[in-house]
Amino acid sequence: MDLSSEVTTVSGIGEKLAEKLKKAGIYTLRDFLYFLPRDYENFQNTVKICDLRPGKVMVRGRISDLETTATRRRGLSITSGTISDETGSLRVVWFNQPYRAKQFDDNRDYYFTGTYDLKNGRYQLTSPSATLAKDADTTGSDLNPIYRAVSGIPSVKLVQLFENFRENFAFIPDLLPGTLENDSLKNLDLPDFVYPGARADALFKSHFPDNSVEIGEARRYLAYEELFELLLSANLSKQENHKLKSEKLPFNASNTKKVISSLPFKLTDAQRQATWDILQDLDKSTPMNRLLQGDVGSGKTVVGAISAMQAISSGFQVALLAPTAILALQHAEGLDKLLRPLGVKIALLIGSTKHKDLVKRQIEQGNVDLVIGTHALITDDLVFNRLAFCIIDEQHRFGVNQRQKLLSKTAHNVVKNPAGTMAPHLLSMTATPIPRSLQLTVFGDLDVSVINQLPAGRQPIITSVIKETDQKEILYPKIREEIKKGHQAYWICRKIEEGKHNDSSSVKRQATKLQGIFPELKIEYLHGKMKPEEKDAIMDRFSRGKINLLVSTTVVEVGVNVPNATLMVIMDAEGYGLAQLHQLRGRVGRGDAESFCYLISTSEHPSKRLQAMEKSTDGFYLAEMDLKIRGPGEIYGSLQHGALDLQIASLSDTALISQASRQAKSVAKIFVNDPSAMLKYKELGESISHYQQLTTLN
Numbered sequence: 001m002d003l004s005s006e007v008t009t010v011s012g013i014g015e016k017l018a019e020k021l022k023k024a025g026i027y028t029l030r031d032f033l034y035f036l037p038r039d040y041e042n043f044q045n046t047v048k049i050c051d052l053r054p055g056k057v058m059v060r061g062r063i064s065d066l067e068t069t070a071t072r073r074r075g076l077s078i079t080s081g082t083i084s085d086e087t088g089s090l091r092v093v094w095f096n097q098p099y100r101a102k103q104f105d106d107n108r109d110y111y112f113t114g115t116y117d118l119k120n121g122r123y124q125l126t127s128p129s130a131t132l133a134k135d136a137d138t139t140g141s142d143l144n145p146i147y148r149a150v151s152g153i154p155s156v157k158l159v160q161l162f163e164n165f166r167e168n169f170a171f172i173p174d175l176l177p178g179t180l181e182n183d184s185l186k187n188l189d190l191p192d193f194v195y196p197g198a199r200a201d202a203l204f205k206s207h208f209p210d211n212s213v214e215i216g217e218a219r220r221y222l223a224y225e226e227l228f229e230l231l232l233s234a235n236l237s238k239q240e241n242h243k244l245k246s247e248k249l250p251f252n253a254s255n256t257k258k259v260i261s262s263l264p265f266k267l268t269d270a271q272r273q274a275t276w277d278i279l280q281d282l283d284k285s286t287p288m289n290r291l292l293q294g295d296v297g298s299g300k301t302v303v304g305a306i307s308a309m310q311a312i313s314s315g316f317q318v319a320l321l322a323p324t325a326i327l328a329l330q331h332a333e334g335l336d337k338l339l340r341p342l343g344v345k346i347a348l349l350i351g352s353t354k355h356k357d358l359v360k361r362q363i364e365q366g367n368v369d370l371v372i373g374t375h376a377l378i379t380d381d382l383v384f385n386r387l388a389f390c391i392i393d394e395q396h397r398f399g400v401n402q403r404q405k406l407l408s409k410t411a412h413n414v415v416k417n418p419a420g421t422m423a424p425h426l427l428s429m430t431a432t433p434i435p436r437s438l439q440l441t442v443f444g445d446l447d448v449s450v451i452n453q454l455p456a457g458r459q460p461i462i463t464s465v466i467k468e469t470d471q472k473e474i475l476y477p478k479i480r481e482e483i484k485k486g487h488q489a490y491w492i493c494r495k496i497e498e499g500k501h502n503d504s505s506s507v508k509r510q511a512t513k514l515q516g517i518f519p520e521l522k523i524e525y526l527h528g529k530m531k532p533e534e535k536d537a538i539m540d541r542f543s544r545g546k547i548n549l550l551v552s553t554t555v556v557e558v559g560v561n562v563p564n565a566t567l568m569v570i571m572d573a574e575g576y577g578l579a580q581l582h583q584l585r586g587r588v589g590r591g592d593a594e595s596f597c598y599l600i601s602t603s604e605h606p607s608k609r610l611q612a613m614e615k616s617t618d619g620f621y622l623a624e625m626d627l628k629i630r631g632p633g634e635i636y637g638s639l640q641h642g643a644l645d646l647q648i649a650s651l652s653d654t655a656l657i658s659q660a661s662r663q664a665k666s667v668a669k670i671f672v673n674d675p676s677a678m679l680k681y682k683e684l685g686e687s688i689s690h691y692q693q694l695t696t697l698n
């Protein structure tokens with residue numbers, strides 16, 4: 001059986017259905033088989049309608065009075081009906097599932113599973129799943145799988161399709177080393193649930209379980225398989241990285257001292273430690289691949305600058321990549337102040353840079369030591385003279401391809417060393433910490449330094465969630481108070497994705513409104529669609545204190561540093577993720593003065609996220625919370641790693657992780673020494689290359 005074949009191999013899936021499945025990411029037979037039930041219904045748990053209590057329930061009955069109505073809110077439809085059994089009836093409602101109106105046979109019984117509770121003053125069953133009751137089911141203890149409805153394909157249809165394929169499950173090939181017949185890796189230390197045929201068993205039990213024990217067994221195998229693949233790919237990346245060569249940039253104590261003593265402040269211990277880690281890595285001829293994690297305001301930039309000096313004083317170039325023009329500009333100004341007195345030549349390369357060709361020529365000829373820029377740095381026509389070290393600021397903002405493009409700009413080395421590929425050293429910096437659990441598993445190949453300490457004198461930002469209606473009472477006086485003290489404030493408006501208002505009109509309107517409320521203040525606004533020069537000019541005025549209140553979209557989210565700003569207001573705070581809220585809040589509290597953050601919420605009860613924000617200013621704590629609230633797939637969503645979806649495995653299952661990790665390590669060793677061994681595991685090879693895309697940070 002070739003799992004890479006198209007889904008149309010499954011009987012019952014024609015071209016039309018295949019198109020729909022594609023929209024849900026199901027292209028191949030493999031995708032189909034791994035589309036696991038999101039839950040199971042156990043038909044023994046039904047309740048008579050007269051005995052219903054609020055909560056998750058299952059009833060068995062017939063449905064009548066179905067109708068679908070469109071609501072005033074565009075795009076939303078409601079399908080409602082009545083479910084009856086011999087003891088009574090209840091109202092049922094589905095949102096945006098108009099097919100429900102035609103799904104049922106009035107004369108047959110169905111099982112309905114969903115939440116029964118009070119909505120708008122009446123009890124109802126909301127968006128239940130529905131399964132046709134077979135006569136046998138009344139006494140049986142069958143577990144019926146429930147699938148996530150995709151592209152309008154209801155769960156029942158998917159059940160049918162899997163049923164069609166039932167006889168073929170036995171032919172699903174094995175995946176993990178040590179399970180194949182005549183497998184040379186048979187004597188690996190395998191857990192007992194990894195045996196020949198284990199994968200076929202696990203998938204079969206997932207889709208057709210006899211009892212809940214089988215579901216558990218299936219999950220355990222599939223979780224193990226998932227972790228194994230992930231860990232194997234991380235291991236292989238690390239081994240591959242070790243084969244590369246890079247310039248050895250020798251540590252020089254007196255040069256380093258010179259930079260550090262020119263700083264206007266004393267480094268924190270954490271900064272010192274991180275700097276030391278990096279300087280040692282640079283002094284090696286294998287490429288550094290280090291992630292510098294430090295909370296917003298912890299002072300990562302200066303660590304990057306000191307490290308850059310080690311490369312520059314050995315005669316090499318350094319590239320610093322930043323996600324926005326505002327940030328690149330700010331780095332260029334700050335670093336110019338710090339490094340120019342030490343003889344460093346800096347160039348800024350952003351979209352609005354004038355005489356770009358000239359600047360590029362200077363870089364190519366080697367007249368520039370440190371190049372700071374945005375995406376303009378990774379254009380094809382930019383050639384470095386002797387690039388040996390890349391720093392990526394706010395690395396989570398960049399995709400794999402962009403990072404790789406920057407790293408490939410070491411062309412000169414190939415000429416010098418045609419035999420081997422030379423790679424630059426890489427330092428990635430981020431304030432969005434990777435939770436420890438993910439770090440150990442997914443990013444096992446990465447070295448990490450942590451700045452877990454803020455510069456002396458910083459005070460935690462006092463954060464409050466307030467209701468929209470409380471602005472006048474609470475917020476406006478606070479704004480006046482802070483600005484009277486000579487401080488400045490940010491006011492963040494929600495980015496409006498669609499509809500007739502765009503970002504620019506929303507910040508503009510808000511700025512006008514606030515100007516009416518605070519006629520005495522100098523208020524300006526900023527949004528992403530402005531011309532780069534305009535943005536720069538506004539940020540420049542703000543950082544020189546010429547603007548009291550800056551109304552902005554999230555363009556100020558990353559990295560922007562104006563220590564005199566002490567007040568942050570975030571409108572519609574419910575609309576942001578934790579990481580982003582933390583980043584936004586981090587724009588204040590960057591100086592010695594006490595700072596404040598107000599999260600304006602439109603909902604009656606603040607979400608878990610906003611509560612977490614009120615409770616803590618520790619980015620590491622918030623990242624763990626975020627992982628709990630949302631799961632890893634979403635955190636490392638499209639931006640960072642494509643799609644890292646751990647479907648089954650839980651990163652908190654440390655026992656399983658360490659088992660998988662042991663096997664992955666042994667197999668990685670074998671594969672690296674004998675690449676032909678890998679060819680035997682075609683399927684495994686495919687999924688590894690997928691994961692490697694996701695898990696390497698270089």
Ligand code: ADP
Nearest residue numbers: 265266267268296297298299300301302455561
């Ligand atoms: P982030 O880690 O968020 O990138 P920055 O590098 O922008 O933080 O630093 C934030 C501010 O703290 C800057 O104004 C920087 O000059 C200042 N800073 C950095 N290190 C120290 C220190 N050890 N003591 C005092 N101020 C510092």
Ligand code: MG
Nearest residue numbers: 300301393559
């Ligand atoms: Mg920064």
